[in-house]
Amino acid sequence: MLKIPKKIPLVVLIQVLLVLGLGGQDRPRLILSAAGVENIRGAEGAAPLFAEVLRTTRAEVDAEIAQGIFVPVPRDMAGGYSHERHKKNFFILQKAGNLYQITGAKKYAVYIRELFLRYAAEYPKWGPHPTQRSYATGKIFWQCLNDANWLVYASQAYDCVYDFLTPGERALLEKDLFRPLADFISLDNPQFFNRIHNHSTWGNAAVGMMGLAMHDTELVQRALYGLPNDSIDPNTLDNDGGFIQIEGQRQAGFLAQLDYSFSPDGYFTEGPYYLRYAMTPFLLFAKALANNRPDLEIYAYRDSILQKAVWALLHQTDAQGQFFPINDAQKGMSWKAREVVAAVDIAYSDFGRDPRLLSIAAEQGRVLLDDSGFAVARALAQGLAKKFRPPSIAYRDGAEGQKGGVAIVRAAGTSDGELCLVMKYSAHGMGHGHFDKLSYSLYDEVGEVVQDYGAARWVNIDQKGGGRYLPENQSFAKQSIAHNTLVVNEASHYEGQVKLGEAHHPERYFLELAGEAGQLVSAKERHAYPGTELHRSLVVLEAPSFPNPLLIDVFRVRSERENQYDLPLWFTGHLLSSDVDYVSSTQRLAPLGTAHGYQHLWREATASPGGQSAQMSWLSHGKFFTLTTATQAQDEWILARGGANDPHFNLRHDPVFIQRRRARSTTFVSVVESHGRYDPVSEIPQHPFSGLHSVTLLHDTETHTVVQIQTLAGEYWTLALANADAAPESPHRVEVDGEVLHWRGPYLLQKTTS
């Protein structure tokens, strides 16, 4: 392995390499390796899934080659012709490169050469993309981000045909296309390149991978360490309302991304939807560095942060493999995405061959057309896969793990099912962050039970705002009321201001993932509303009495002033019934409020539950659910639905149940129960009714809260929480109705006789 010394001028270096003939040796070497190719050729029979991918990729690329070469003048937004054509070009380039190496068929190299030469002829004529809609407008695409995508894939194709091209062709491509493109997205767009963000990760990888492919150490240096002086105005915003610069954080480049994008556990502050997107440049550039700059020991960097990030990504999925839509995220994205295929294959081949990854690869049903994909496919054929069963886990947020986090609690119950609770008490998450401190979402084995709205966006669908974030993303999807968390006085957390949100974060109060009767996560938020403290404890209770785990939600709020508190529950499915009489707006609908997302909700019904335990039940994807909640005398219940003030039908018309209370300090206590099934084929409801009699708040002070759950079978469950001292060994004593509870640590959860 040749070590390239830093600081040698580029031209000299290229000349040296050409003289040494190194440009023509040991290719491919960027992602594919010469040895890997040797290993694959003729051995596809031992890896049927790989052989299948090889076959379909050949068919796809052959069809493209037959159609000819199209390099349209850039014009369209995502979804439009020029955008989709250039996007297809880079995917096909990369595939054709790998096919050339693996099959040896020259037509693939010829195609790549022709397409590259056409780009090299056209690119110099193009100015900035005419749309001018991005904070960092690209040339091939409407944003630099997509230009960077192009370069990441093109660099791999270039590496694969490097030896096939003449030195003259290479010089031409590098001079007229690759180097100018790399300079454009870095030197010319520091606001894109020089920041800690998934966009910049793509930018860094693009410049670095092409640098490695070209043997251009200057580009590699730039990619690794960023631009030394970027002169970015600290108040610059990106298209999502995020700040380009993070206060007190002045490093940039790929290594800085590794340092600052992840918590020490591998959690990515934007959430899994964007982590998935960022994983491609992280892993591809890392693999290219591992292949070409072993001195960096990039896989071991920061205590193997990339390996942790891959697992963090896989853990943030429901039972269907769909990512939790934390922050801006389009629902439906899953570990079947191409980026996750790449992550799983590279993690398997390069991070210790964990056999659980193979079971995911089997569900993905495809592998990368390279060494790592071949390794996975061969291992699958050897029957080495082990089932991936994600455990309950809590991730910290923040580069040093000091900014709250996300807890994922999974419980199976006695049936075949799963209940998965996601509680979010993380940092804001930059421009894609939502104002949903202490929110939760709930999943079962078939999908969403209590939903997070996700983003108001149809990614790449031109008819909906060009496929970009829609206005309703800001006005609704990011607002607190669009989430399952407390909203005070109809205003979002942190006034809906990114700057305020970025400045603070909740604190985890305590965590118990191995409790005998249940798993608990508790967190506090002191800054979302000045002078008001929010404290939520969520408990997943498993016991033989319940066929499915119960979710207990204790949401305390402390304030000196009287406020209006709204606690929304975005249940999925169809309302069945309630034991509270509600008055429906049958003849007229009006919005629930005027701002902070309330303007997007139609008020459909209201009720006065009175001071007692009350229930509401619903049916969702063939399952029965009931909310049982301890109400207070003046409480109001609201049933609302999305879709108001939505002139272009951008929002889903989903139902929401809201508990409203005027109070100073108060505590909301609710239980969500999954208790039965219904199949329209058998038409026989199984356990359609709640098994609970009531939920009662027995005791609530600054120091302790005690909740009781009574079942119809006559069982009593007591949950006691220490509100001000989470130390594991602290003793606690509370007297409730003449009975004394003693326990140690932040909670007590037990079945009692009465």
Add this chain to the structure above:
Amino acid sequence: MLKIPKKIPLVVLIQVLLVLGLGGQDRPRLILSAAGVENIRGAEGAAPLFAEVLRTTRAEVDAEIAQGIFVPVPRDMAGGYSHERHKKNFFILQKAGNLYQITGAKKYAVYIRELFLRYAAEYPKWGPHPTQRSYATGKIFWQCLNDANWLVYASQAYDCVYDFLTPGERALLEKDLFRPLADFISLDNPQFFNRIHNHSTWGNAAVGMMGLAMHDTELVQRALYGLPNDSIDPNTLDNDGGFIQIEGQRQAGFLAQLDYSFSPDGYFTEGPYYLRYAMTPFLLFAKALANNRPDLEIYAYRDSILQKAVWALLHQTDAQGQFFPINDAQKGMSWKAREVVAAVDIAYSDFGRDPRLLSIAAEQGRVLLDDSGFAVARALAQGLAKKFRPPSIAYRDGAEGQKGGVAIVRAAGTSDGELCLVMKYSAHGMGHGHFDKLSYSLYDEVGEVVQDYGAARWVNIDQKGGGRYLPENQSFAKQSIAHNTLVVNEASHYEGQVKLGEAHHPERYFLELAGEAGQLVSAKERHAYPGTELHRSLVVLEAPSFPNPLLIDVFRVRSERENQYDLPLWFTGHLLSSDVDYVSSTQRLAPLGTAHGYQHLWREATASPGGQSAQMSWLSHGKFFTLTTATQAQDEWILARGGANDPHFNLRHDPVFIQRRRARSTTFVSVVESHGRYDPVSEIPQHPFSGLHSVTLLHDTETHTVVQIQTLAGEYWTLALANADAAPESPHRVEVDGEVLHWRGPYLLQKTTS
């Protein structure tokens, strides 16, 4: 086979049989046969699916036996404890009977004996069910229908343990339980037993099957031929608003059901949801008759009407095997239902072993635990299955096939997909009929594209009106506006009156299922609105130019007076965009109207498309669709949504697009186009935009209508219809814009150069 002479007094007959020892011979013989049991025993290995059913049924019944015997005092509606318990009892009785015969294990016979004896001890104490909510209140259940279900299953169990019981036990059961129950649902409830209806089919089968099991010829006679004199008031209604008696129709009993329930093609006038339900008693009683009364040649009866009915049932399903929700029907019911498992297995074993039935059995994944299920499972194991590919087909309605019908048009296009059009021009369909003359619904390979609402009912879900039809079924789901058909002056067809609806029916005008370019169905309705003629022609156009078949809809209406016409399109999914500017009700919603279902629609937006071709597109389950329609200058477009005047949240909040026009005679022309896909995992839209430029009504007179479709690729398609003469050989000549069209027969469909 012993022929039992009619007219011998019962007591004498029983004594004769006992003397002859025939009560103890050749059992089982009702559904199971002694020879069949012999055939099965020990041969389960040759039929793995049967062995699996045997295993799971044993486990299920063993678990029930372990729990003990429960015969609660009848009290609850469907969904409640006593209802569900008695329902479970009859299912388990039948299973235990078959298990006793197939395994020889006595515990099953003991269980049946105990349970029957308990019923015999309790039944005489029970009066009519306390609910009194049915037009025919039962004793065990809230309606006689469920009591009949009980007897159909119990008769099979009784047959299986007949020899196991002592003569004294048999005499007791027959005297205290079976005979009184059979008399109750027939003699005591003629309005239930003596009519042409799915309820009565159950009643007939119940009485007849128990009659066969008991060797009680009087019961068998009653079941076959009905009660001779029922004194039913001709104006009596059932719970669904249907008339008990059909005018001019005085026969009843099982043979009359076979004569009058089906058209000569096997179409069942209530629709497939109820045909599925009725198939069980039809086939079980028929099989019992085939086994015990071969003299009747019941399978050959009426030109093998039962065999035709089974195929009609299977044809009325979408690509997922779900039944078209024609008339009252809960969506999601499919050929996986137990009734269809029974139909497929009996049809396979008794109606000529059609191997296409085996492919459905394979998808069902279960078989009957009897001779026929064994035959299916063994044939599956032998690899005899052939794929069932339902063709386009048209069914006639009415006992003599003279009352309109239903056309099912299927087309595959050049992609993997399917487009399936269901056009309904049938008779009213009795109490479960909807007022939707000339309506259509549209399906693709994954589900609904243009939906029929189905019924407003959650079958058996107690929280929703006790699981019965909800008030909104009458006020909305049955009304014309809830369907894809023309509504005149905001009033439903036939004023929403069953009596008027039953008196008339549309006429098929012409049908072409083998056209070169497309399949066409055309029908006229003259009575839904007095003085107004409705004439709809639907065309499924397949051509290489279109990746998916197009649906062309030409809806002509003739009237002397000016009317308001509304043509709803119940598209499924989410509105994407329109080339017509619409004004949304962003701050306030009000109902679209006051009656005939309009009171249940919120008006969300309106538009004035102007006199041109206009488009609206939507995304549904990952696919893009566009409606292109020829508008007129004063047309109004309305976007609305279900849910108004729905105080108990009984309705789905589905969107609907309505074209509104004030005119005398006029013609609506629209095209529904499926043109692309989107997957949230790849996030790449494929063909997101319509391929059509415009749809134009070129010519429209009393005799001829000419429509032109122009594609963006510059193709022109011409559809010409003869409106007053459907004779296949009649010559037609129309001059349009100086160009002359010549053709023979009711239509011309061709691609033209301009």
